[in-house]
Amino acid sequence: MEATFYLSAAVAVAATLMVVTRASAVHALLYLIVSLLAVAVVFFVLGAPFVAALEVIIYAGAVMVLFVFVIMMLNLGTSAAVKEREWLSPRMWAGPAVLSALLLAELIYILVWNVPGTATISGRAAVESKEVGITLFGPYLLGVELASLLLLAGLVGACHLGWHTESGWGSRSESLSDRRGHENG
Amino acid sequence: MNTLPSALHSNLMALSPLILLAGSAVVVMLASAFYRHPRPVMMLTLAGLILSFASLFLFRGIGSRQVTALLVLDHYALFFIGLIVAATFVVAVLCYRYFGGSESRHEALYILLLLAALGGGVLVASSHFASFLLGLELLSISLFALIAYPRFTERPLEAGIKYLILAGFSSGLLLFGMALVYAQLGTMQFAKIGTMLTAPDQALELYGLAGLALIVTGVGFKLALVPFHMWTPDVYEGAPAPITAFIATVSKGAMLALLLRYFLMAGAHQSQPITLALSLVAVTTILVGNLLALLQDNIKRILAYSSIAQLGYLLVGFLAFDPLAIEAVAYFLTAYFVTMLGAFGVVTVLSGGFNNGSEGESHRVAERDSDRLADYAGLFWHRPWLAGVFTAMLLSLAGIPLTMGFIGKFYILTAGVEASLWIPVIVLVVGSTIGLFYYLRIIAVMCAPSSQAITEPTMRPVASPSLGESVTLAALALLLIWLGVFPAQLIDVLEGITVVDLT
Numbered sequence: 001m002e003a004t005f006y007l008s009a010a011v012a013v014a015a016t017l018m019v020v021t022r023a024s025a026v027h028a029l030l031y032l033i034v035s036l037l038a039v040a041v042v043f044f045v046l047g048a049p050f051v052a053a054l055e056v057i058i059y060a061g062a063v064m065v066l067f068v069f070v071i072m073m074l075n076l077g078t079s080a081a082v083k084e085r086e087w088l089s090p091r092m093w094a095g096p097a098v099l100s101a102l103l104l105a106e107l108i109y110i111l112v113w114n115v116p117g118t119a120t121i122s123g124r125a126a127v128e129s130k131e132v133g134i135t136l137f138g139p140y141l142l143g144v145e146l147a148s149l150l151l152l153a154g155l156v157g158a159c160h161l162g163w164h165t166e167s168g169w170g171s172r173s174e175s176l177s178d179r180r181g182h183e184n185g
Numbered sequence: 186m187n188t189l190p191s192a193l194h195s196n197l198m199a200l201s202p203l204i205l206l207a208g209s210a211v212v213v214m215l216a217s218a219f220y221r222h223p224r225p226v227m228m229l230t231l232a233g234l235i236l237s238f239a240s241l242f243l244f245r246g247i248g249s250r251q252v253t254a255l256l257v258l259d260h261y262a263l264f265f266i267g268l269i270v271a272a273t274f275v276v277a278v279l280c281y282r283y284f285g286g287s288e289s290r291h292e293a294l295y296i297l298l299l300l301a302a303l304g305g306g307v308l309v310a311s312s313h314f315a316s317f318l319l320g321l322e323l324l325s326i327s328l329f330a331l332i333a334y335p336r337f338t339e340r341p342l343e344a345g346i347k348y349l350i351l352a353g354f355s356s357g358l359l360l361f362g363m364a365l366v367y368a369q370l371g372t373m374q375f376a377k378i379g380t381m382l383t384a385p386d387q388a389l390e391l392y393g394l395a396g397l398a399l400i401v402t403g404v405g406f407k408l409a410l411v412p413f414h415m416w417t418p419d420v421y422e423g424a425p426a427p428i429t430a431f432i433a434t435v436s437k438g439a440m441l442a443l444l445l446r447y448f449l450m451a452g453a454h455q456s457q458p459i460t461l462a463l464s465l466v467a468v469t470t471i472l473v474g475n476l477l478a479l480l481q482d483n484i485k486r487i488l489a490y491s492s493i494a495q496l497g498y499l500l501v502g503f504l505a506f507d508p509l510a511i512e513a514v515a516y517f518l519t520a521y522f523v524t525m526l527g528a529f530g531v532v533t534v535l536s537g538g539f540n541n542g543s544e545g546e547s548h549r550v551a552e553r554d555s556d557r558l559a560d561y562a563g564l565f566w567h568r569p570w571l572a573g574v575f576t577a578m579l580l581s582l583a584g585i586p587l588t589m590g591f592i593g594k595f596y597i598l599t600a601g602v603e604a605s606l607w608i609p610v611i612v613l614v615v616g617s618t619i620g621l622f623y624y625l626r627i628i629a630v631m632c633a634p635s636s637q638a639i640t641e642p643t644m645r646p647v648a649s650p651s652l653g654e655s656v657t658l659a660a661l662a663l664l665l666i667w668l669g670v671f672p673a674q675l676i677d678v679l680e681g682i683t684v685v686d687l688t
Contacts, residue, residue, distance in 0.1 A: 139253050139254055139255075140253070140254075140255065140315065141253065142252070142253055142255045142256060142316065143255055143315050143316060143319055145207075146307060146316065146319040146320070146323065147319060149207055149210070149300060149303065149323060150319060150322055150323045150326060152210070152211075152214070152296075152300065153297060153300040153301075153304075153323055153326045153327045153330070154326050156214065156293050156296050156297055156300075156330070157293075157297060157326060157327065157329065157330025158330075159293070160293040160297075160330060160334070160336070161330060161333060161336055
């Protein structure tokens with residue numbers, strides 16, 4: 001059981017090193033997804049299946065897919081098609097594929113050779129999602145509320161910084177500059 | 186956990202300053218969604234801040250309360266929440282004309298300001314790593330958007346990105362440090378960490394020590410202590426002037442208050458290597474901050490280096506780690522808040538501000554604030570009151586008697602001498618002497634009756650302060666001198682402040 005921990009930790013470190021050293025953004029992102037998957041396996045082996053599932057669903061799933069989409073959409077055009085064909089060459093996907101295959105092998109090993117519930121190396125029973133929920137909405141309720149406000153701050157900030165054009169602002173500022181001109185002149 | 190209705194009731198009452206801040210952020214957001222007009226939105230913001238400030242006094246009778254494991258609302262927390270709320274009030278008033286008054290749509294600014302203030306409030310009340318991190322992130326995410334708020338201008342955007350990267354980096358260090366401390370001790374509550382470490386056979390092992398060092402590093406980035414200060418002048422220069430005031434006061438003050446609480450509650454001051462490292466940091470911070478400030482000729486950069494040096498002075502009082510240290514740090518921080526708000530307030534009033542956001546009128550958009558030393562030449566002759574307020578602020582930063590800065594420095598020196606921290610105290614004195622040069626240089630420039638002063642201002646449209654700004658600046662200057670002459674009133678308040686251990 002400990003071997004799976006060390007193997008997936010090694011995969012995580014290797015994949016993260018590749019993230020930092022790759023020149024192509026899409027390539028780096030592929031490795032980042034592998035790294036997050038490896039961390040998910042680490043969580044699972046340590047006895048936190050709920051966090052492992054969240055890691056896969058939220059980070060490797062939603063956030064990363066969004067990143068990949070955004071980066072792919074940024075270079076639209078005819079040259080983009082050539083570039084994307086390049087991404088399909090084995091040189092590009094071989095590394096992440098090998099690392100993911102390792103993780104898949106581990107997963108199969110864990111699922112086939114272990115009784116569910118005892119699959120932790122920390123010696124304790126796995127932390128169920130129910131316990132996580134009770135803790136979050138019991139003693140850590142204020143933390144949840146603060147996190148929601150944190151998201152609100154991020155949302156308001158992103159909304160302001162990403163606002164595309166402001167027709168209303170432009171016309172208002174014209175009248176403003178006129179008035180200022182009168183005042184100063 | 187006590188879940189009795191009455192306990193819940195008083196917990197809610199104790200939390201009311203923070204709840205009111207959060208609630209007014211939501212109300213302001215909804216209001217600005219329906220009425221896109223900055224004036225009522227700003228009024229609502231100010232009302233929310235006043236309510237939150239008033240609730241500090243209303244519910245003071247409840248006394249210290251530990252509200253869940255995350256927050257503790259003792260007098261220490263309440264005092265600093267009050268300071269943060271008051272500073273946010275001043276910043277909100279300063280923002281209104283600067284960002285275009287009723288003619289521009291800058292309502293989102295107020296939501297972010299309220300959320301940032303909430304983040305600061307959570308920081309000073311937190312007694313747990315989780316609330317520490319959440320408060321910090323709330324503060325820095327809002328600040329990042331606030332710094333880059335005039336998003337069609339180059340420098341604020343650049344400053345925003347610099348701040349974002351450094352804030353992310355320092356949060357990473359902080360998290361890793363917390364993880365290491367947790368790995369050794371298995372708890373994230375400050376008080377429990379403290380009791381565990383006082384047990385005879387327990388001490389911080391290499392794990393915990395490395396974790397503590399990483400936490401101090403992460404906090405050091407936020408406080409701009411010297412090996413980690415590189416971002417400060419650039420961000421201060423690039424950010425809009427009222428937001429710079431906010432970074433210099435609320436962000437730094439909340440972090441320092443939190444660090445002091447962590448050190449006292451979690452018993453980190455018993456660890457010899459860390460206090461040694463901190464006193465080294467204090468010494469270099471004072472020297473480097475003061476020496477680099479001598480080389481600048483941009484007011485915002487001078488104030489940035491000066492704020493670095495001021496944080497160095499604060500660390501000297503901080504290192505004493507006794508009740509006097511808390512008093513000294515609280516007094517000095519109050520003085521620092523008043524002075525920095527006043528100084529950046531003057532810069533704000535003199536700057537044209539970011540009135541509009543469209544690129545078509547780029548000749549109207551202020552490319553920079555009035556922050557060159559030349560912009561201040563002869564200020565005494567054409568704007569005597571403003572120059573007077575600025576002079577008072579600079580003298581307070583230099584620690585001249587009859588201002589709060591003097592009493593603050595005196596307090597810090599007393600705390601330092603009583604704890605016999607000789608080397609930091611000597612460096613503090615040397616640093617303040619160096620500091621006099623650049624503060625007096627600004628004052629000398631403002632007095633210079635140069636002929637240049639007549640021709641220079643025609644280049645830039647001279648902004649005239651609104652009534653709110655004038656009243657705020659006058660109030661700050663009066664407070665500065667009143668509390669500098671009669672410090673006893675503030676000291677009486679401060680004497681009740683202790684970091685109570687309630688768990």
